Amino acid sequence: MEKITLPKISSIQGTVKLPGSKSISNRSLLLAALGEGQITLENVLSSNDVDRMFEALQTLNIPCSRNVEERTVELQGCAGPLPNGDFNLYLENAGTAVRSMSAAICASKGNYVIDGNARMRERPIKDLVDALQKLNIDISYEFNTDCPPLNIKANGIKGGVTSVNGSVSSQYITALLLASPLAEDTVTINIDGELTSKPYVDMTIGLMKKFGVDVTNDNYQTFTVPAPQKYINPCNFIVEGDAGSASYFLGAAAINGHVKVYGCGKDSIQGESGFAGVMGQMGAEVTYGDNFIEVKSNGTLNGIDIDMNTMTDTGMTLAVVAMFAKGTTTIRNIANWQVKETERITAVATELKRAGASVEEGPDYLVINPPEKILNCEIETYDDHRMAMAFAILSLGTEITILDPLCCKKTFPDYFTVREGLVK
Numbered sequence: 001m002e003k004i005t006l007p008k009i010s011s012i013q014g015t016v017k018l019p020g021s022k023s024i025s026n027r028s029l030l031l032a033a034l035g036e037g038q039i040t041l042e043n044v045l046s047s048n049d050v051d052r053m054f055e056a057l058q059t060l061n062i063p064c065s066r067n068v069e070e071r072t073v074e075l076q077g078c079a080g081p082l083p084n085g086d087f088n089l090y091l092e093n094a095g096t097a098v099r100s101m102s103a104a105i106c107a108s109k110g111n112y113v114i115d116g117n118a119r120m121r122e123r124p125i126k127d128l129v130d131a132l133q134k135l136n137i138d139i140s141y142e143f144n145t146d147c148p149p150l151n152i153k154a155n156g157i158k159g160g161v162t163s164v165n166g167s168v169s170s171q172y173i174t175a176l177l178l179a180s181p182l183a184e185d186t187v188t189i190n191i192d193g194e195l196t197s198k199p200y201v202d203m204t205i206g207l208m209k210k211f212g213v214d215v216t217n218d219n220y221q222t223f224t225v226p227a228p229q230k231y232i233n234p235c236n237f238i239v240e241g242d243a244g245s246a247s248y249f250l251g252a253a254a255i256n257g258h259v260k261v262y263g264c265g266k267d268s269i270q271g272e273s274g275f276a277g278v279m280g281q282m283g284a285e286v287t288y289g290d291n292f293i294e295v296k297s298n299g300t301l302n303g304i305d306i307d308m309n310t311m312t313d314t315g316m317t318l319a320v321v322a323m324f325a326k327g328t329t330t331i332r333n334i335a336n337w338q339v340k341e342t343e344r345i346t347a348v349a350t351e352l353k354r355a356g357a358s359v360e361e362g363p364d365y366l367v368i369n370p371p372e373k374i375l376n377c378e379i380e381t382y383d384d385h386r387m388a389m390a391f392a393i394l395s396l397g398t399e400i401t402i403l404d405p406l407c408c409k410k411t412f413p414d415y416f417t418v419r420e421g422l423v424k
Ligand SMILES: O=C(O)C1=C[C@@H](OP(=O)(O)O)[C@@H](O)[C@H](O)C1
Pocket: 022, 023, 024, 095, 096, 168, 169, 170, 171, 174, 196, 197, 200, 312, 313, 336
């Protein structure tokens, strides 16, 4: 579909059963593959990012089967490193899959190529490669670009001390952590600079614990993973609903409506679940339950000045909600938005301006002043699922056209259908 024109709507109302979290689906698939025993994963997301991870496990000949309708995956783990051999893995633009697989495969023995689509070939991975090279792993770039494709001549991980820049992506630290129990000896990871997106590292450590492995976190500056340790698969594991996907409905409800999302609640392991709290700070009525989050509009939203480093994905939803708030919204500490699906600071600023806002764009911040009236226009999405999903919220103010809306298939293929069921 080339574009979708969304008519102006007055409110958004209803309940949503959330699709599984992309981050938890991809972590649990890899953990299950490394773990000992048979496991059933439930509520696994079906979307490009997770499909590529599942296919990679199939390519590696890991015994696994999937029922997409029932959202389940059955898998027999390797009880240690992934299979040895020579394999090429294509992971499209799935950062979670490319980064974690690049480190995990180093524990095996063989020649592996890890590649992605054109945008993935522009997304930096040097910090992770440097950190792996410091552990004496033979990993290099196919084209000398500091980006995938990567060539890995894997011969196990000995262990030892490494360091990694923490300011570009937490996924590098997640990748090192997930692979470290497979080493022959303890791995110590020192973080250079301030670690970005910390809740994603907490998620990694929490899930490693669920699969039987301990990590010591010394104030996000040093992580120590005693090795070797074996991952043990629990019999079954339920993937939480995706808090990032929830934000498009909860953000719209904060403007005008009432939405309850199921599958993710007050004890969520996803930092992005804090997004509803941000809506609360702006003036919406918010309830966190055991397995739901509910947002009701309270009439007026006020602009906010906020550090969104811990909610890097839902910060984009906030930028669009800001178009409906009274006063200025400033979103800070978001430098790494530029190395994601697109250069997100620039993309968000450009499209908000197209819809009439006055926006100041900095290297790590956005200042958004909403227009008196949101303009009916065509929104470019830059092959970024979150651009398509977040900018659909503008339909609460005007008819809006979203170009290439199906780029949402990266994490939420049904987004526009589910949204349609809620519009009033
Ligand atoms: O570890 C993860 O699952 C993720 C970490 C975040 O990336 P950064 O650490 O690069 O901010 C986030 O943007 C991404 O969607 C998922």
